[in-house]
Amino acid sequence: MNILTNGNFLAILGASVAALAGIGSAIGVGIAGSAAAGVVAEDPKKFGSTLILQALPGTQGIYGLLIAFIILNKIGLLGGSMTELTAAQGGFFLAAALPIGIVGIISAIHQGKVAATGIMLVGKRPEEIAKAMVYAAMVETYAVLALLISFLMINGIAV
Amino acid sequence: MNKINIIGLDSIKTELIKKIMDLGVVEISSQDTKLTDSEWITYVKKDGNENVVFNLDVKISQINEVLNTLEMYDTSKRPLFSTRKTISSSEFIKALEENDSVSEDAAKVLELNKSLNELCSEQNKIEAAILSLKPWSRYDIPLNMTETKNTSIIIGAIPNIIEIDEIKSRLLQTTDRCFMNLIDNDKDQYYCSFICLTEEKEDILEFLKQYGFSAVTFKELSGTAAENIIQYENSLKEISAKKETIDNSITELVSFKEEIQLYHDQLIIERDKNKILNNMLKTDTTFYIEGWIPEVSKENVQGVLDEYECWYDIKQPEEGEEFPVLMNNNSFVQPFEAITELYSLPSSSNIDPTVFMAPFYCIFFGLMLADIGYGAVMSILCFLVLKKFKPEGGMQKLLKVFFYCGISTAFWGVMFGSMFGDAISAAAKLLFNSDFTIKPLWLNPMEEPMTLLIFSFIFGVIHLFTGMAVNAYMLIRDGRKLDAVFDIGFWYGFIIGIALWLFGNIIIPGSDIVGRWMTIVFGIGLVLTQGRAKTNVISKLVSGVLSLYDITGYLSDILSYSRLLALGLATGVVSSVVSILGSMGGRNILGILLFVVAMAIGHSFNFAINALGAFVHAARLQYVEFFGKFYEGGGEAFNPLIKKTKYYKIIKEDI
Numbered sequence: 001m002n003i004l005t006n007g008n009f010l011a012i013l014g015a016s017v018a019a020l021a022g023i024g025s026a027i028g029v030g031i032a033g034s035a036a037a038g039v040v041a042e043d044p045k046k047f048g049s050t051l052i053l054q055a056l057p058g059t060q061g062i063y064g065l066l067i068a069f070i071i072l073n074k075i076g077l078l079g080g081s082m083t084e085l086t087a088a089q090g091g092f093f094l095a096a097a098l099p100i101g102i103v104g105i106i107s108a109i110h111q112g113k114v115a116a117t118g119i120m121l122v123g124k125r126p127e128e129i130a131k132a133m134v135y136a137a138m139v140e141t142y143a144v145l146a147l148l149i150s151f152l153m154i155n156g157i158a159v
Numbered sequence: 160m161n162k163i164n165i166i167g168l169d170s171i172k173t174e175l176i177k178k179i180m181d182l183g184v185v186e187i188s189s190q191d192t193k194l195t196d197s198e199w200i201t202y203v204k205k206d207g208n209e210n211v212v213f214n215l216d217v218k219i220s221q222i223n224e225v226l227n228t229l230e231m232y233d234t235s236k237r238p239l240f241s242t243r244k245t246i247s248s249s250e251f252i253k254a255l256e257e258n259d260s261v262s263e264d265a266a267k268v269l270e271l272n273k274s275l276n277e278l279c280s281e282q283n284k285i286e287a288a289i290l291s292l293k294p295w296s297r298y299d300i301p302l303n304m305t306e307t308k309n310t311s312i313i314i315g316a317i318p319n320i321i322e323i324d325e326i327k328s329r330l331l332q333t334t335d336r337c338f339m340n341l342i343d344n345d346k347d348q349y350y351c352s353f354i355c356l357t358e359e360k361e362d363i364l365e366f367l368k369q370y371g372f373s374a375v376t377f378k379e380l381s382g383t384a385a386e387n388i389i390q391y392e393n394s395l396k397e398i399s400a401k402k403e404t405i406d407n408s409i410t411e412l413v414s415f416k417e418e419i420q421l422y423h424d425q426l427i428i429e430r431d432k433n434k435i436l437n438n439m440l441k442t443d444t445t446f447y448i449e450g451w452i453p454e455v456s457k458e459n460v461q462g463v464l465d466e467y468e469c470w471y472d473i474k475q476p477e478e479g480e481e482f483p484v485l486m487n488n489n490s491f492v493q494p495f496e497a498i499t500e501l502y503s504l505p506s507s508s509n510i511d512p513t514v515f516m517a518p519f520y521c522i523f524f525g526l527m528l529a530d531i532g533y534g535a536v537m538s539i540l541c542f543l544v545l546k547k548f549k550p551e552g553g554m555q556k557l558l559k560v561f562f563y564c565g566i567s568t569a570f571w572g573v574m575f576g577s578m579f580g581d582a583i584s585a586a587a588k589l590l591f592n593s594d595f596t597i598k599p600l601w602l603n604p605m606e607e608p609m610t611l612l613i614f615s616f617i618f619g620v621i622h623l624f625t626g627m628a629v630n631a632y633m634l635i636r637d638g639r640k641l642d643a644v645f646d647i648g649f650w651y652g653f654i655i656g657i658a659l660w661l662f663g664n665i666i667i668p669g670s671d672i673v674g675r676w677m678t679i680v681f682g683i684g685l686v687l688t689q690g691r692a693k694t695n696v697i698s699k700l701v702s703g704v705l706s707l708y709d710i711t712g713y714l715s716d717i718l719s720y721s722r723l724l725a726l727g728l729a730t731g732v733v734s735s736v737v738s739i740l741g742s743m744g745g746r747n748i749l750g751i752l753l754f755v756v757a758m759a760i761g762h763s764f765n766f767a768i769n770a771l772g773a774f775v776h777a778a779r780l781q782y783v784e785f786f787g788k789f790y791e792g793g794g795e796a797f798n799p800l801i802k803k804t805k806y807y808k809i810i811k812e813d814i
């Protein structure tokens with residue numbers, strides 16, 4: 001039980017939770033990728049446009065990495081000497097990482113689905129790629145908002 | 160856009176169409192509705208000859224096949240961007256005259272390609288035959304020999320579910336006057352031959368049936384399987400030799416590719432000229448054209464029509480009449496039309512949003528990428544491609560957009576002090592152990608995110624207000640001044656009021672009082688006016704009060720601009736991750752090598768993913784937030800009669 005009251009452990013756990021957003025991106029990019037492969041099987045020239053759409057659900061993983069990195073940087077783990085954190089401080093970091101960790105996973109999966117159908121759309125009407133991208137970007141909005149709130153919270157935690 | 164009607168004599172029709180095509184500014188619209196109009200139909204009939212167009216289309220698709228074939232055999236390097244070569248119209252005509260054998264060359268390629276395909280299918284057939292003979296290669300009785308005077312020979316395959324010896328012994332139990340030979344077996348089947356008395360043949364087949372036996376016959380073959388296989392292999396060799404000669408002859412014809420491309424383009428022009436006749440009406444001696452011309456090209460067209468002594472009438476479209484849309488912008492804004500086109504063209508009653516959208520797109524893209532290095536790389540690359548390959552159409556527009564966005568990215572990079580993220584500081588630290596940093600001209604978003612967040616919202620409000628202003632302009636233009644005041648003006652006041660009330664004190668102390676009163680006054684104004692379409696007083700008030708709920712829409716629109724900060728941060732943080740990873744090797748040769756490699760790979764990745772993000776999200780802010788305030792698409796693009804050639808761009812000479 002001791003470890004759960006260790007501030008540094010909680011802060012690192014927070015960084016891990018944030019990085020978990022990558023799960024969603026992996027699933028989302030995977031869904032979009034299999035749709036893209038299907039479309040490219042019909043018309044290899046669509047590789048470029050489908051790749052763009054496939055990349056869209058990948059950003060949540062980056063947002064997660066970003067928050068994880070900021071936490072690690074803030075607690076000094078990357079510099080080599082970690083700051084001693086109180087349990088409360090560590091808890092703050094963990095709490096602040098939750099938005100991007102959770103929203104990142106779910107939004108990336110759904111963005112992957114939208115991107116996959118967008119890829120189908122491009123398969124039939126290549127000129128409509130902008131619309132497919134905007135549909136996918138609509139989902140990403142919430143990952144952006146989560147990233148922002150996680151960032152602002154971490155930024156506000158005094159170490 | 161002006162509407163144009165032309166009537167002329169049949170004798171000049173072909174010449175005139177050629178001239179109109181050279182001008183490339185007249186859209187000839189279909190007149191099918193007139194053909195059902197009894198007033199018209201007594202005098203005119205539809206022009207055009209479907210057969211001519213059809214035959215040309217067939218020819219074009221053949222030439223396309225020829226060009227595709229040649230493309231496969233062409234070993235010369237293909238450029239990154241395929242662009243049309245320029246050729247003057249006299250050269251174009253001359254080149255076609257000189258190469259009068261071009262259609263024969265094309266026919267030759269077609270013929271060769273056809274025989275190549277035939278050889279391929281023959282090859283497949285033989286290969287399949289060899290495959291089916293392979294199991295019988297050890298069977299030394301001629302294949303067409305299926306019986307003697309008193310015996311029958313059966314050959315066939317049995318699935319190897321049961322041991323072959325088992326089958327054999329069971330067969331011997333049925334009859335002892337049958338020889339069973341195992342010829343060969345593979346992982347699925349036994350290949351066997353049976354020699355039996357003809358009178359017992361049916362019984363044996365019946366017996367074998369329960370083991371899944373399927374008889375095989377090679378009636379058309381004589382000699383043993385092995386002999387046949389050798390024969391087949393010989394013909395395979397012949398086929399591949401033939402294929403090689405055909406390959407060589409096609410490769411020789413590759414040198415005619417350019418001529419065939421010219422021919423292709425000529426056919427396209429010819430086809431389009433004939434096709435457009437379908438949109439025209441004729442009497443016995445005259446023709447009638449109805450269409451659209453842009454305002455600016457009026458004089459050019461008039462000149463040509465006067466020259467050919469046509470009757471014509473150019474007038475403004477009637478109120479509410481839909482007309483094709485041609486966006487007309489200055490050279491900075493013009494490339495951004497590509498972004499508008501990706502959404503939808505403005506409808507004819509709407510306004511071209513590109514001029515309002517372009518600066519915002521450029522600024523937002525830059526804010527989200529915000530790096531001197533990335534911006535410079537992007538602009539330089541786009542510039543080089545534009546200069547070297549001279550792409551046309553949408554590609555050219557997009558490259559120009561990215562060129563401008565690159566400049567904007569570099570600008571914001573200066574403002575935020577970012578050059579490949581913090582690569583310079585990391586390099587200085589690694590090599591010289593110094594604490595060199597690039598000073599941001601304005602602020603460092605990593606250190607003052609709140610300030611930048613507020614500015615993101617301010618940019619957002621400016622963007623939205625611009626959109627609303629355009630809407631107001633359109634309302635006033637349509638004579639709905641009061642609507643503009645109530646629907647746009649009051650909302651301006653209400654939103655500014657709330658902003659001042661909540662945050663005004665931070666900037667100007669005491670301004671929150673002003674804000675509060677503005678909110679109240681304009682709020683009441685909205686309640687009183689938003690229900691004005693309703694008839695009775697109570698529903699007027701109810702819809703007025705409910706309209707205040709729209710503030711959530713404005714709120715979410717404004718919050719959406721937080722992505723300006725978030726995506727900018729994403730670029731910056733990933734850059735610093737790259738720097739940290741790169742610096743891990745320490746100050747030695749290997750460490751520096753690691754630094755260089757990590758920088759190259761990391762920044763390429765970061766640039767690609769974040770430039771994509773910036774492109775998508777800058778577009779989204781335009782399409783959803785900005786266009787949502789005033790824009791409706793759905794316009795039909797202006798589609799003039801021009802030379803839609805694929806390989807050569809034919810330019811007029813200056814004489």
